[in-house]
Amino acid sequence: MIFKQLFEPDSSTYSYLISCPDTGKTALIDPVLDTVERDLAVLQQMGLKLDYSIDTHVHADHLTGAKRLKAIAGSQIVYPAMLDLACVDIGAREGQALMVGNIVIQPLFTPGHTDHHHAYLIDNGTQQMLFSGDALLIEACGRTDFQSGDAHALYRSIHDKFFSLPDETLVYPGHDYEGRFITTIAQEKQRNPRLGNNRSEAEFVKTMQEMDLPYPRKIDFAVPGNEGCGECPDNIPEQYRSPCARHDQG
Amino acid sequence: MIFKQLFEPDSSTYSYLISCPDTGKTALIDPVLDTVERDLAVLQQMGLKLDYSIDTHVHADHLTGAKRLKAIAGSQIVYPAMLDLACVDIGAREGQALMVGNIVIQPLFTPGHTDHHHAYLIDNGTQQMLFSGDALLIEACGRTDFQSGDAHALYRSIHDKFFSLPDETLVYPGHDYEGRFITTIAQEKQRNPRLGNNRSEAEFVKTMQEMDLPYPRKIDFAVPGNEGCGECPDNIPEQYRSPCARHDQG
Numbered sequence A, B: 001m002i003f004k005q006l007f008e009p010d011s012s013t014y015s016y017l018i019s020c021p022d023t024g025k026t027a028l029i030d031p032v033l034d035t036v037e038r039d040l041a042v043l044q045q046m047g048l049k050l051d052y053s054i055d056t057h058v059h060a061d062h063l064t065g066a067k068r069l070k071a072i073a074g075s076q077i078v079y080p081a082m083l084d085l086a087c088v089d090i091g092a093r094e095g096q097a098l099m100v101g102n103i104v105i106q107p108l109f110t111p112g113h114t115d116h117h118h119a120y121l122i123d124n125g126t127q128q129m130l131f132s133g134d135a136l137l138i139e140a141c142g143r144t145d146f147q148s149g150d151a152h153a154l155y156r157s158i159h160d161k162f163f164s165l166p167d168e169t170l171v172y173p174g175h176d177y178e179g180r181f182i183t184t185i186a187q188e189k190q191r192n193p194r195l196g197n198n199r200s201e202a203e204f205v206k207t208m209q210e211m212d213l214p215y216p217r218k219i220d221f222a223v224p225g226n227e228g229c230g231e232c233p234d235n236i237p238e239q240y241r242s243p244c245a246r247h248d249q250g
Helices: A033-045 A066-073 A151-162 A185-191 A201-210 A219-227 A242-249 B033-045 B066-073 B151-162 B185-191 B201-210 B219-227 B242-249
Strands: A002-008 A013-019 A026-029 A052-054 A076-080 A090-092 A098-100 A103-109 A118-123 A128-133 A170-173 B002-008 B013-019 B026-029 B052-054 B076-080 B090-092 B098-100 B103-109 B118-123 B128-133 B170-173
Touching: A002 A033, A013 A033, A013 A170, A033 A066, A033 A242, A052 A066, A052 A098, A066 A076, A103 A151, A151 A201, A170 A185, B002 B033, B013 B033, B013 B170, B033 B066, B033 B242, B052 B066, B052 B098, B066 B076, B103 B151, B151 B201, B170 B185
Parallel strands: A026 A052, A052 A076, A076 A090, A128 A170, B026 B052, B052 B076, B076 B090, B128 B170
Antiparallel strands: A002 A013, A013 A026, A098 A103, A103 A118, A118 A128, B002 B013, B013 B026, B098 B103, B103 B118, B118 B128
């Protein structure tokens, strides 16, 4: 499998390029609107054409690049099926593998950060590669205090769906805010301050409830925009308008 | 490839089990004498027989399990060829791949921690997997203040041989003292406090020279013991004798 980890610095988001060398079929997991041009340049340099964008959930901290990529590259939009959004081409469901050429992607229904969050699991032949979205982050996890979040559900998602994977499973998170790129299931079981060391569900829920987090700066336009697969909404504040404006002009 | 990361807590050493599913050929990278019985039990549970032990260098902080594994399992001993040790079956040389069944292991001559240190590189088909030994550790590196260490050489090894690898390369270190399991080349280029962020060779050498590190507690018996591929030396202090004694009794 061809694989590349890409970073969008404003929202500290990781996107992941995966491509099947046998068929040329290519996908981006969690592409960001702000870096669509960069991502397309990377694809071009690698001689690849985008077939699918695959989102883990309706993001609140950035606009997805899904709709823009479809407009430019003709890629199909994959979102969790349960959202039943009009802009989506392919619905992701646990138990129903997504194929990117010969690459088998297993969606894992992992609610808690949002009620529809799906992670994606790929076996590279040596390790499992878990694209954990905003459920499990490196020594952290996604917020549960807005947008249908539920700390009880997140605890169960991580314990039941992730911590049951082999220790060596590579965890590629949806974000990192400290320049880290990767972790493993063993490492999070041991070191995650919220979930590691066999912390109980009650301890986890208490930790999440006691967090005093700022109101997400992009949520008011990002959530409705992402319900349109990365539509640029009318209410977007001036300072966040440039990725939308670039397209309007180009 | 079948792959397992194993930990020896007294010296915080990682050993790595790799096995070719097509041929059953199996190797342990940097096995530790203290955990030979555990490692053999793991192999047995997995239905595997050990063919090779592969050391990165003559360790100063633990005795290798190489000789004991050979005595019990019949595995061949791989060490850097330049050491020219009588106990070694196969010498590792950069430019000369080691084959474990169909698995291709590229030795990388990476002096600095010791003058003969070799790392090992495997392409799993998706990522490069770098077994970095004691050259590059997670947000750290091996010591350069004893046993033919040379900070200039270590800087050049890490920059020339490791930081030229793809960003996504998985780095599996020889040790970690804080419960971390994995890093990537991108992460170390960015976050390694001694080597990251384009730190210069002069800065690195100064950092290494100014470290005030304790005398290694096992070095006086570990180095001569490991020059015998994990021979239990006569001068081993009472508190470290048990892994040797277990074998004498069994």
